[in-house]
Structures are given as C-alpha cells and as structure tokens.
Amino acid sequence: MARPLMQNAAREDITLVREVLAGNQASFQLLVERYEGKLFALARRYTRSMVEVEDLVQDTFLKAFSRLDSFQHQSSFYTWIYRIATNTILDFLKRRGRSPIQAVEDPEAAFDGPQASVARPDGSMEREETSRITYSVLDSMPEIFRTVLIMREFENMAYQDIADVLEISIGTVESRIFRARARFKQRLLQLYPDFALPQ
Amino acid sequence: MKCQDAQPLIQGYLDGEITEAQAGPLRQHLLACTPCRTTTQDGKALKAWFVDGDPVTVPAGFAARVARRAFAGDRGQEQSVGGAAASTGSEEGKMLSFVLHLTAVAAALLMAFSIGIRTGEMPKTTELHADDASKEWALNELEMLNASPESDLEAEAAASDSPGERGQ
Numbered sequence: 001m002a003r004p005l006m007q008n009a010a011r012e013d014i015t016l017v018r019e020v021l022a023g024n025q026a027s028f029q030l031l032v033e034r035y036e037g038k039l040f041a042l043a044r045r046y047t048r049s050m051v052e053v054e055d056l057v058q059d060t061f062l063k064a065f066s067r068l069d070s071f072q073h074q075s076s077f078y079t080w081i082y083r084i085a086t087n088t089i090l091d092f093l094k095r096r097g098r099s100p101i102q103a104v105e106d107p108e109a110a111f112d113g114p115q116a117s118v119a120r121p122d123g124s125m126e127r128e129e130t131s132r133i134t135y136s137v138l139d140s141m142p143e144i145f146r147t148v149l150i151m152r153e154f155e156n157m158a159y160q161d162i163a164d165v166l167e168i169s170i171g172t173v174e175s176r177i178f179r180a181r182a183r184f185k186q187r188l189l190q191l192y193p194d195f196a197l198p199q
Numbered sequence: 200m201k202c203q204d205a206q207p208l209i210q211g212y213l214d215g216e217i218t219e220a221q222a223g224p225l226r227q228h229l230l231a232c233t234p235c236r237t238t239t240q241d242g243k244a245l246k247a248w249f250v251d252g253d254p255v256t257v258p259a260g261f262a263a264r265v266a267r268r269a270f271a272g273d274r275g276q277e278q279s280v281g282g283a284a285a286s287t288g289s290e291e292g293k294m295l296s297f298v299l300h301l302t303a304v305a306a307a308l309l310m311a312f313s314i315g316i317r318t319g320e321m322p323k324t325t326e327l328h329a330d331d332a333s334k335e336w337a338l339n340e341l342e343m344l345n346a347s348p349e350s351d352l353e354a355e356a357a358a359s360d361s362p363g364e365r366g367q
Contacts, residue, residue: 025266025267025269025270026266028266028269028270029262029263029265029266030262032261032262032265032266033262036257036261036262037254037255037257040255040256040257041251041254041255044255045251050255053255054258054261057261058261058264058265058268058275059275060275061265061269061275062265062268062269062273062274062275063274063275065269065274066269066274066275117237117240117241117244118241118244118245118248119244120244120247120248121247121248121250127250127251127252128252128253130248130250131250131251131252132252133248134248134249134250135252137248149249152214153246153249154249154251158216159214159216174210174211174216177210177214178210181210181242181245184245184248185241185245188248
C-alpha cells in the first residue's frame with residue numbers, strides 16, 4: 001500500500017487531473033487522498049460536528065470532480081479546490097442560518113470603545129485547551145466575524161484572497177477583521193475574565 | 200510618524216499586509232511611542248490565541264468512497280449538504296416543486312376555461328336584437344291569453360287557491 005502511494009506522490013496534480021478526465025478513478029482517489037486532510041482541517045474550523053465535516057469535504061470533492069474540465073491550471077489544484085471547499089462551507093452555513101446577529105445590533109458598528117488588554121494564552125496550557133477556548137469564543141460570535149477570523153488567523157489568507165472569496169472589497173475585509181478582533185477580545189474577556197491583563 | 204498615522208497601520212503590520220515603505224517608519228514610531236507599542240503587543244497577544252487543536256482524523260476509506268461515488272455519477276449536494284437530513288430536504292423540495300407545477304397548470308387551465316365561457320356568452324355583435332323564435336312564442340302566448348274567456352281565468356285562479364285540491 002505504502003509503495004504505490006509514495007510513487008504516486010511524485011506525480012504532479014496536473015497529471016492526475018488529466019488522468020481523471022480520461023476516466024481514471026484511481027487517479028481521482030489519489031487526488032482526494034492528497035488533500036483530504038487539509039480540507040477536513042478546514043471544514044472542522046467551521047463546524048464541530050464530524051458528520052458535517054465529512055459531508056462538506058465529500059461534497060467539495062464531488063463538486064470538484066463534476067467541474068474538473070473547467071480547472072484552468074492557472075492556479076494550483078489545491079488553490080482551486082480550496083475555493084470550492086470554502087464556498088461549499090459558506091453556502092452550508094448560510095443555509096443552516098448560522099448567523100446569530102441580534103437585530104438590535106449592527107455588527108459593523110459595534111465595539112469601538114477602549115477595552116482591557118488580553119493576556120497571551122497561558123504557557124502552561126495545553127495546545128488543545130487553548131484551541132478549545134478559542135473555538136468556544138469563535139462559536140459565540142456572529143458568522144460575519146467568525147468567518148474572517150478563521151480565514152485570516154487559521155488559514156493565513158491575504159486580505160485580497162478573503163475579499164475574493166467573500167466577494168467584498170478589500171477595505172471591507174480590513175474593517176471587518178478589525179471589528180472581529182475587537183469582538184473576539186471582548187467575548188474572550190467576558191467568558192474568561194482571568195485572561196484580562198491588570199490595567 | 201504620528202499616532203494618528205500609525206494606528207491604522209498596526210493591523211496591517213501584524214498581518215503582513217503593509218509595504219516595507221510603510222513598515223519602516225511605523226517601526227521607528229513604535230520604538231518611541233508607548234501607547235502604539237501597547238496596541239501592537241495587544242494585537243500580537245490576541246493572535247497567539249488562534250491555534251489548532253489535535254489534527255482531524257480522516258475516516259478510513261474516505262478517498263476510495265468519494266472516488267467511487269464520483270465515478271458513479273454523484274455530483275454532490277449542489278443544492279444542499281448535510282447527509283440524510285439534506286436528502287430528505289431534497290425529496291421535499293422535489294415534491295414541493297411538483298405540487299407548484301401542478302398548481303400552475305391547473306390555474307392556467309381554469310383561466311383558459313373561464314375565458315372560453317365568457318367568450319361564448321358574449322354577444323357576437325354590438326347590435327341589440329331579440330331572438331325571433333322567442334318573440335314569436337311570446338306573441339302566441341299573449342294572443343291565447345287575450346282569446347280565453349274571463350270566466351275560465353277566474354276558475355283557474357280559484358282552483359289554484361283551493362287548499363283541498365292542493366292536498367290531493
């Protein structure tokens with residue numbers, strides 16, 4: 001099992017894509033194996049449910065397969081499938097109606113006031129514990145903010161890439177990230193006041 | 200650089216989104232300005248919270264399953280995602296679509312039918328005239344009434360008013 005995979009790892013994505021288009025199922029399986037881990041990690045950042053994660057990743061690959069002939073090779077295969085995955089996830093969140101923005105609150109106008117400083121995660125804390133706290137804060141935030149923070153902080157996406165995926169201006173991305181961070185900090189201090197730095 | 204120029208650049212600086220031409224003067228400013236330096240340190244502290252936990256485990260046989268489905272013609276949930284729940288939703292959607300189409304067809308037929316009835320009842324011309332057959336029948340009836348003796352009419356009226364006859 002390991003030997004064929006190692007041999008196949010050297011094969012370029014572009015070669016595999018051509019083979020898939022020629023009807024080679026094994027080549028498509030190789031492409032899935034190559035990127036499934038990254039896409040599972042991506043989807044996991046948006047939903048805690050592993051059933052939903054698996055559905056989203058599977059759906060991403062099936063969509064990619066059905067549109068494979070439109071893959072232009074101008075970007076890498078991963079960039080192309082990453083965008084399909086992101087759109088699939090965002091569509092799913094939209095359909096599920098996960099947008100806890102209170103009607104009385106304008107998310108773009110909230111939290112401009114001064115806030116206490118937040119400490120770095122405690123050095124003695126396990127990485128898993130830090131992650132749990134971070135996701136609990138993210139999950140309590142409106143989708144509009146959560147999405148840009150995930151894209152920027154976990155996916156390391158450039159402002160321009162975020163703007164392209166969300167179809168908003170780069171200026172909006174910048175201001176949304178700014179407000180999202182302010183909101184994250186506020187929620188973190190609300191939920192875990194011990195992390196406030198003494199003034 | 201002044202604080203009012205430095206503050207808007209700090210986020211971009213932390214995210215690597217500003218040019219070196221902007222970053223150079225900002226660094227100089229941060230060395231000299233405690234409030235702006237504190238803002239930058241706060242931003243760095245916040246970014247330190249974004250760490251992933253344990254890596255996600257991909258279910259065994261996932262790739263083979265997806266490849267099989269793809270080659271079997273499954274195009275993914277283009278309309279919805281979510282496993283069984285989504286499938287149910289899709290079935291409901293199909294049924295709703297069928298009912299809506301059926302309703303639209305029924306409405307169109309009903310409208311065509313009512314237009315047909317209305318058109319059939321409409322006069323063929325704008326001229327007003329009586330039906331000749333009806334006119335002749337009415338005249339005959341009138342003549343018969345005029346011709347019958349008054350006594351016969353009274354007898355008929357009395358007969359119709361009599362309760363005893365009604366009961367029989």
